[in-house]
Amino acid sequence: MTRPSPDRPALAPEPASPTPSPLEAAHERLRRLGARVTQPRLCILACLIGSDEALTHQAVIDRLPEAGETIDRVTVYRVLDWLVDQGVAQKRAGNDRVFRFSLVEHEAARAQEHRQHSHFHCTRCDRTFCLDDAAAPAQPAAPRVPSGFAIEHIELTVNGVCAECGKRTRAAH
Ligand SMILES: [Zn+2]
Ligand SMILES: [Zn+2]
Structure with a gap:
């Protein structure tokens, strides 16, 4: 029978993990x-x-x-x-x-991510869809802002009717 060595802890310390659970x-x-x-x-x-x-x-x-x-x-x-x-x-x-x-x-991270692409807002169902980079047009030209104002970023939101709502509208006619 082996006795536990007194100078060694019963449990090895957990290795420091870079990403905690x-x-x-x-x-x-x-x-x-x-x-x-x-x-x-x-x-x-x-x-x-x-x-x-x-x-x-x-x-x-x-x-x-x-x-x-x-x-x-x-x-x-x-x-x-x-x-x-x-x-x-x-x-x-x-x-x-x-x-x-x-x-x-x-x-906050998600908001940052959504700033990188454009959005489509459906005026019928009020849902907002992310438009991936490939589908997004070039950034619109910056509008003129009053003197002393600084632009940080420009978001483009296209308003319209999504496919689902469009289908519903057509079906109703
Ligand atoms: Zn988005
Ligand atoms: Zn819709």
Whole structure:
């Protein structure tokens, strides 16, 4: 029988990983906030950190990590609103009028990405579609701005009727 060597720790220290898991990142985030780290907060924040799209309440419930499977719906609502109050998450109603939650950093990164291409806005269904680079025309000429104003970027949004709404309109006639 071998005795554990006293100068060696029972468990090897975890190698420092460059990208922490969503749960680790959530833990660190709550700690930096100076907030109490509770299992629901940890699991729900981990859901937002791990998702690259905004999530509805239901989507958060569906994606709760194993450790948070017993968290009830009311707690999910409460913690999501708390995260919004803390400035960690953003709450926004989509075109379907359903609230979606996302991490503020993810939202900022997405906004940055959407600045790189043009958009098509359907005036019937109010949906906005990304137009990929290949389909986007050259940037429009900068409009004249009042003296002292500085242009940072120009966004192009084409307004019109999307294919789906167009089909619906034609079918109705
Ligand atoms: Zn876009
Ligand atoms: Zn439409």
